[in-house]
Amino acid sequence: xxxxxxxxxxxxxxxxxxxxxxxxxxxxxxxxxxxxxxxxxxxxxxxxxxxxxxxxxxxxxxxxxxxxxxxxxxxxxxxxxxxxxxxxxxxxxxxxxxxxxxxxxxxxxxxxxxxxxxxxxxxxxxxxxxxxxxxxxxxxxxxxxxxxxxxxxxxxxxxxxxxxxxxxxxxxxxxxxxxxxxxxxxxxx
Numbered sequence: 001x002x003x004x005x006x007x008x009x010x011x012x013x014x015x016x017x018x019x020x021x022x023x024x025x026x027x028x029x030x031x032x033x034x035x036x037x038x039x040x041x042x043x044x045x046x047x048x049x050x051x052x053x054x055x056x057x058x059x060x061x062x063x064x065x066x067x068x069x070x071x072x073x074x075x076x077x078x079x080x081x082x083x084x085x086x087x088x089x090x091x092x093x094x095x096x097x098x099x100x101x102x103x104x105x106x107x108x109x110x111x112x113x114x115x116x117x118x119x120x121x122x123x124x125x126x127x128x129x130x131x132x133x134x135x136x137x138x139x140x141x142x143x144x145x146x147x148x149x150x151x152x153x154x155x156x157x158x159x160x161x162x163x164x165x166x167x168x169x170x171x172x173x174x175x176x177x178x179x180x181x182x183x184x185x186x187x188x189x
Contacts (some may be wrong), residue, residue: 046080089107130163
């Protein structure tokens with residue numbers, strides 16, 4: 001059995017091996033790393049590669065160790081853009097589940113994204129070059145209309161909340177602006 005550190009290291013190495021490394025110049029610091037492209041095409045049919053399958057098996061064993069005492073549901077999948085199905089899937093159903101929710105974790109289980117989505121939102125804002133001092137209502141003007149409603153979402157002064165405040169999580173918004181998946185019957189578009 002793998003130790004926790006060995007499992008995490010294996011996961012990290014496996015994850016990093018799936019992402020291509022791009023070089024900005026031909027004078028790369030590492031001369032023995034050939035460029036991607038026609039010279040070295042991206043790997044395909046990962047689901048048939050013995051090294052990938054062996055690594056996936058090791059990762060699954062490590063995940064079983066890590067989740068055997070865990071009371072949280074876990075789903076992990078990896079898929080190549082060149083294949084129709086994942087070459088690795090792992091789903092863990094904890095011993096005690098919320099009776100109002102799912103009974104067994106599968107590839108169809110819906111998870112709350114939580115903080116994961118914040119990273120992608122901030123990245124998009126930075127890549128688009130949007131001024132962080134802009135009010136969020138410049139991009140979502142419908143928030144201004146919420147002032148006439150009386151609910152948890154409208155208690156915020158949206159006019160004074162900037163992209164900077166939103167991306168740094170200093171806007172003063174509560175953790176849950178939704179009720180049963182909707183913004184109190186508020187929809188944009």
